[in-house]
Amino acid sequence: MATRIRRDERLKDLPIIMITSRTGQKHRDRAMAIGVNEYLGKPYQESLLLQSIAHWSQPHA
Numbered sequence: 814m815a816t817r818i819r820r821d822e823r824l825k826d827l828p829i830i831m832i833t834s835r836t837g838q839k840h841r842d843r844a845m846a847i848g849v850n851e852y853l854g855k856p857y858q859e860s861l862l863l864q865s866i867a868h869w870s871q872p873h874a
Contacts, residue, residue: 815831815848816847818848828870829851831852831853833853834854834855835854836854836855850865850869853865
């Protein structure tokens with residue numbers, strides 16, 4: 814899904830916060846390579862998710 818979002822001209826700048834049970838470095842590296850902005854493993858801390866949402870909701874240059 815992240816790859817499709819990054820390839821879509823209308824959505825390419827949409828921040829992506831991925832929450833997954835796959836916490837290995839290989840999976841994290843792959844997600845970051847395709848343009849995921851934040852990668853959270855399960856179980857995730859709600860405060861960290863909210864912090865990430867707040868960060869990526871702000872306009873970025």
